[in-house]
Structures are given as C-alpha cells and as structure tokens.
Amino acid sequence: MPYLVSFHLGWLIGSLLLGFCMGWISVVQRGNGTSKVTARWLAVLAAALVAASFAHVVPGRFGYWLDLGLVMFACYLVGCTIGAWLRDRVVSRSQPAA
Amino acid sequence: MQKLFRWASKWWPGLIPLAVMWGFAAWNNTLPVEADLSARSSAALKDTVLDKTRIAVDGRDVSLAADAFSEEGRRDAVVTVELVPGVRLVDDRTRLVPEAKPFVWNAERDVVRVTLSGSAPLPSMKTRLTEAARKEVGGVEVADQMGLARGAPPRFEAAAMLLLDQIGKLKDGKITITDTQVNLSGMARDLGGREAIAAALKNLPEGFSIAANEVKAPPYIFQAYKDPVAATVTLTGYVPDNNVHAAIATSASRKFFTEKVVDNLKASIGAPASFNTAVVAALGALSRLSTGTLVVSDREVKLSGDALYEGAANDIRAGLGKDFPKNWQYKSEITVKPAAGPVDGTVCQQLFSELLTKGKIRFAAKRADIDPDSAGILDHLIETALRCPTTDIEVAGHTDADGEDSFNQALSEKRAQAVIDYLVKAGLPASRFTAVGYGATQPVAGNDTDDGKAQNRRIEFLVR
Numbered sequence: 001m002p003y004l005v006s007f008h009l010g011w012l013i014g015s016l017l018l019g020f021c022m023g024w025i026s027v028v029q030r031g032n033g034t035s036k037v038t039a040r041w042l043a044v045l046a047a048a049l050v051a052a053s054f055a056h057v058v059p060g061r062f063g064y065w066l067d068l069g070l071v072m073f074a075c076y077l078v079g080c081t082i083g084a085w086l087r088d089r090v091v092s093r094s095q096p097a098a
Numbered sequence: 099m100q101k102l103f104r105w106a107s108k109w110w111p112g113l114i115p116l117a118v119m120w121g122f123a124a125w126n127n128t129l130p131v132e133a134d135l136s137a138r139s140s141a142a143l144k145d146t147v148l149d150k151t152r153i154a155v156d157g158r159d160v161s162l163a164a165d166a167f168s169e170e171g172r173r174d175a176v177v178t179v180e181l182v183p184g185v186r187l188v189d190d191r192t193r194l195v196p197e198a199k200p201f202v203w204n205a206e207r208d209v210v211r212v213t214l215s216g217s218a219p220l221p222s223m224k225t226r227l228t229e230a231a232r233k234e235v236g237g238v239e240v241a242d243q244m245g246l247a248r249g250a251p252p253r254f255e256a257a258a259m260l261l262l263d264q265i266g267k268l269k270d271g272k273i274t275i276t277d278t279q280v281n282l283s284g285m286a287r288d289l290g291g292r293e294a295i296a297a298a299l300k301n302l303p304e305g306f307s308i309a310a311n312e313v314k315a316p317p318y319i320f321q322a323y324k325d326p327v328a329a330t331v332t333l334t335g336y337v338p339d340n341n342v343h344a345a346i347a348t349s350a351s352r353k354f355f356t357e358k359v360v361d362n363l364k365a366s367i368g369a370p371a372s373f374n375t376a377v378v379a380a381l382g383a384l385s386r387l388s389t390g391t392l393v394v395s396d397r398e399v400k401l402s403g404d405a406l407y408e409g410a411a412n413d414i415r416a417g418l419g420k421d422f423p424k425n426w427q428y429k430s431e432i433t434v435k436p437a438a439g440p441v442d443g444t445v446c447q448q449l450f451s452e453l454l455t456k457g458k459i460r461f462a463a464k465r466a467d468i469d470p471d472s473a474g475i476l477d478h479l480i481e482t483a484l485r486c487p488t489t490d491i492e493v494a495g496h497t498d499a500d501g502e503d504s505f506n507q508a509l510s511e512k513r514a515q516a517v518i519d520y521l522v523k524a525g526l527p528a529s530r531f532t533a534v535g536y537g538a539t540q541p542v543a544g545n546d547t548d549d550g551k552a553q554n555r556r557i558e559f560l561v562r
Contacts, residue, residue, distance in 0.1 A: 003184035007131060011123040015116060022112030026105045033107025042110075056187055063186060064131065064157030065124045072123065076116050077109075084105040 004071055015072040019079020026080070027087040046073070128157070131184070135160060138182045146175045149195060149221055149246050153179075158186035165195040167220060167248060198247035203258060205231065205265050206272045207284065211239040212265060216274075217247035223255055230259055234266040251278045253303035264298055267291040271313060279309040286315050289336055289366040315368050320377055320394040322350075322384055324357065324403065331384075332360040335394075337377075338369035349378050352471045353385035355457025356478075370397050372423040379421035383414050385474035388435045398427045404435035406481040409525045438485055443561045446486035450559035453478050459517060459557045464501075466512035468520060476517075479559065480524050492532045492560040493517050498551035499538040511535030517557055532562075 005012060026033075034042070049070060052058055058066050132155040139153050139160050148164040148171070155161075162179050166172035172192045180188045203216040212235050218224040228242045251257075254275070261273045261280065268291070271284010280302065286292040292315040299308055320335040331354045337343040343363055350359045373394075380399050384392045390403020399422065405411035411432045422428055441449070453475060460469035468476070483491065495510035495517075514533035522528045543550035 007134070007184070008123060008127060011119060011127075014119055018112055018115055018119070019109075022109050023105065026108035029108050031108075033104070034110055039103075039107060059187075060156035060159055061128055062157070063159065064128065065120075067158070067186070068124055068127070069120045072116060072120050073113075076112060080106070080109045080112065081102070084102070088101065088105075 001071075004067060008068060008071070011068075012072060012075045015075040016079040019076035019081075020083035021079075022076075023080035023083025023085070024087045025083075027084050027091060131158065132156070135182065135184050139179050139185065142178045142182050143175060146178060147171055147220060147222070148175055148192075158184060159189060160185050160187070161189040161191060163191040164193075165246070166192050167195055167246075169194065195246050195248055197249040199249055200277045201247065201249045201251060201254075201275075203244070203254075203275045204272060205258075205262060205274075207235070207265050207268050208270050211241050213241045213243060215243040216245070217250070218244045219246070219248065219250035219254060221246060226255070227258055227262065230262045231265065234262055252305060256303040257306045260298065260302060264295045267295055268313065269316065275306075276309070278306045280306055281310045281312075282308075283310070283312040284314070286313055289316060289318060289368040291315070293367065317395045318366075318368050318370060318373075320363075320373075320392075322381060322392040324354070324384055324387060324390050326357075326389045329357050330360050331357045332362065334362045335364070336366040336369065337363045338367065338373060339365055342369075342374045345374060346377055346381070349471070350381055352460070353381055353474055355475055356453075370426075372426070376422050376426055382421075382470055382473060383417075383430075385471075386410055386414055386477045387432070397425060398429070400429045400431075402431035403433075405432050406435055406477045407437070407484060407524075408434050410477050410480070413524075438481070440487070441485050443486055443489040446482060446489055447559075447561040449482045449485075450479065450491075450561070453482065454556070454558060461513055461516070464509065466509065466516045468516055476520055476524075480521060480526065483521065483526055483530075486561070490530050490532070490562045492534055492562055493521075494558040494560060495533070495535045496540055496542075496554060496556050496558070497538050498554040499541065499545035500551065503537055507535055507537035509535075510537050513557065 049066065053063075053067050053070050056063065135158060136153055136155045139155070139162070143151060143153075148166055151162075151164040153160060153162055160179055160182075162176065164175060166175060172194060175192060176188055176190045179185060198217045201217055203218065204214070206213045206215070212231050214227060214231060218227060224242065224244050224246065227244070228240055231240045257275060257280070261275065264282070265273060267287055269285045269287040271282065274281040280299070282295065282299075286295065292313045295313055296311060299311065302308070318336055320337070321333070323332045325332070331350060333346070333350065337346060343365060346363070347359065347361055376399060377394055380392050380394060380401060383401055384390050384403070386405060387403035388406055390401065393400045401414070405414055411434045414432050415430050457475040459472045459475060461467060462469060493514045495512075495514035497506040497510050499506075511533060512535070514535055518528070518531045518533050521531060538545070538554065541550075541554045542556070543553040545551055545554060
C-alpha cells in the first residue's frame, strides 16, 4: 500500500481533488441521487472488489489495475466526504436563520 | 449520517472522470511499476547465492526462477523477494541445482591451455578456482567449463586449490577429484616436479586420498657434443649433484685432450641409478670419435659419430655396451671417418709429437696398465701411424726419478711394450714397433716438483 501511494501520488491527489469537487457540488445539487437499492448494489460491488484485491485472486496486471483503481476510488470517496462536509458548513453558516 | 448518505447518493457522476483517470494512470504506470519492481527484486537478490536467476514482473507479481544451492537458500531467496516493497505475489519457480553423484572435478593441462571441467559447488568457488588456475599458470589460457552441482565433499575447495597449485608443475596431464579420490596423470614440467607434486599431495585435506598418481618425470637427459672444428666438447643437461658434476668434468678433461670442455651442466634430482658410471663410460667412447654426439636419456644411451679407423669403430660398437649397468640400453651409429692421405716419416713424427704434447698416455700408478682415459689419444696415435705405413717406430718409455733406477728402468720398458701391445691389438703390424725403456735417465723437467715429475713420466714415439 505505501508503495502504491508513493508511486501514484499525483494520480491519487487528482482523485482526491476530483472527489472534493464532487462532494462540494453534491450538497447543493438538487434532484434525486441513486436509489437505495442501486446504492446497496454498488456498495456490495465495491466490497467484493476490495475483498478480491485483499485475497489476491486477480492475477498479474489486472490485479495491479484493480488495486490502483480501488486506491484511487478510496481517495475519491475521502475527497467527496471532505468536500461535502466543508460545503455543508459553509452553507449552514451563510443561512443561519433558515 | 443521513446527510452523508444523501450527499453520497449524488457522488456517482464523479466516477466517470475517475474511471478515465484510472485508465490513464494504469496506461502510464504499468511498465514503470514493472521495471521498478524488477530492479528492486534484483537488487534484493544481489547477496543471495543463486544460479540462472530470472525475474519476470507482471503487474506487481514477480515470477522468480533460479537454481539454488540449498533448500534454505531457496527459501531465503523467495522470502527476500516477497519482502521487496510493492511486490504483491511471488511465483516461486526456484529449484535446487542437481546433485552430482559422484562429484567429479577435473583440471586438464595441454600445450596451449588449462581446462577446468566437471562440477563446482558454488558460483563463487567456480570463479575462485578459475582465478587460482590463472595465477598458477600465468599467461596460459584457462578455459572454465565447470558446471554447478550439489554434493561436493567437505573441504573440496581446499583440495581443489592444492591440486591447482600442482597444475603449474605439469607439462601436460590431468588431475581429477572423484568424490574424495584424487587421480593424477601426465608429465612433470621439470626434473624433480614429480617428487614436488608427490610431496605436496601429502597436505591434501582430511578425508581426501590419492587413488592414483601417475605423473611421470621428464626424461633425465645428458648430452655431449664433440665439435672438431671449434675444438670443443659441450656438455649439457643434468647431473645428480655437485660431486658427480665434478667427477664428470674431471673425467671429461682427461679424456678430451685436444678439446676444450664447455660445461653447461645443471644439477637436478631424478637421475637413474648408476648414472655416473654410464656417463663416464659413454664419454670415453665419445672421446674416441673425431666428431660425435652423445645423448643419455634416462637409461638409454645413444652415441653417433665418426671413429678414426675401422678397428676403433668396431671396438666402440661392441665394447661400450659392456661398460653399462645391466638395465641400460645402448644404441650406436658409428661410421668411420674417411682415411687421411698418407704422409712421409717426417710429417708422421711431427704429428706424433704434437699429439703427445697435447695429451699423455696415462698408466695406473707404478704399473704398466694403460688408463682407459687414454683410449682417445691412442686412437689418434694409431690413426697417425696408419698414415705412414712404411715407417718403423720406436716407442720410448720414461719415468720420473722416484724409486729405484732398476725398477724405473723395468717400468719404462713395460709401459712402452704395453703401448705396442695396444697398437698391435688395434691391427698395426708388430714388426713396425720397437719398445725402448729409458727409466729416469732422460728427464725433460726437474724431478723436484710434482709438475716436473708428471712431465717426465711419458711415452714418446720416434719415427726411425
């Protein structure tokens, strides 16, 4: 893991920023997001991929790409969370009365 | 928390650019990651002892193929690669190098190179052995054809190093270690080399033994060349020690009365038994030739050249073998020198005087037995006598002044007669010769010094 992070630091920061932007937008975006069912399926898919990665069942380059994808995805989620949380604080401060 | 889920449900659009980034990242980084991991794995294995190491990286998975020299070494190598940061999986394709049974190692020397073959237990030892061979034979090509195998006996390296030290002492040959048995064959480079090798083999490490040591000594060669033009006798080759050297040099200077003895002999061990006797006898035969070569090689004596007259040739052909020890071989190629033209009595007298000035007919002390060392000068005297067949010759004997006059008188007569007998035996008619004894009555030098006495003891030839 430390090797993957240090080797792909630029791409991970990119993912983090992308996530930050997405999180920033998501707070004020109108409309419905994914349905609960879809979200659950997506979570199961993500968990399965994480499990596959830890179990080393995917061989060779595909295994490496899977690990890389998951690390980037994790950074994206972290970025989203931070972005959304910050935006939420900004929004709640500017509209204290509401 | 609910808020978070609400926000998270709207995060999915970002996955599309994320996927694109992922694609680019994978596209850009796969080869660099593989190259980096390959380099790191190789670096990590640098200190491990492996042969035929091949590292292939697929993504972050390393396939390690190598020949290890022990089970432990094999395991260590795999663990080392597994611990390289970034490596995900190691595909273990290592194996143990095959075990050699029996474990054979060879060092072979021929004219142009030293070839090391068979098995060595470790790559580093293989290098060390090759280096040691190079150092030992300095300048000669060393070909390394050794393979690697397990199963070397304990202390193999020490034994192989000791044997490599011996390869320099061989002219050609082969040294083999089969498990703990050592075989040697070939020819030593120098005299004494065989003995030096045998001595060194006593230091073989514990557990090793000599199965066969068939190293031969080079032939022990002694050569003498008589050159009548330069008036020299050149002695080359070996003698066993300084005493024999001195004895041979003295004997040669007595036998070769007209030639200068050029002594290029070297002392060396390894001489066959009775070397001294055989060489002295052979030099006696050479002294009777006008030109000739003597080669003594181990126990074989070869004499070739020109005798002064037919009788001498026959005598040398027949007689020399008798003087040698039993197990010696004698080969002669004796021809007869073309007879010199006849001359008259005056020239004959001059030739006799010249010969007897250069050399002397020697006798045993106080007796009339001719010393065998005088065969050379007698042959020359006979050859000269044959050139003036019509002349009569007085053979005069003289002694020094030691002892009673009557004894000296009788001794001088007997010695003169002994010389005539020798000449007659060689084929000259007895009627041409008269023996006269003068005792000590006609000295040519003072009888008060040893040198003077030696000059007075003499035989003279007078043409009548």
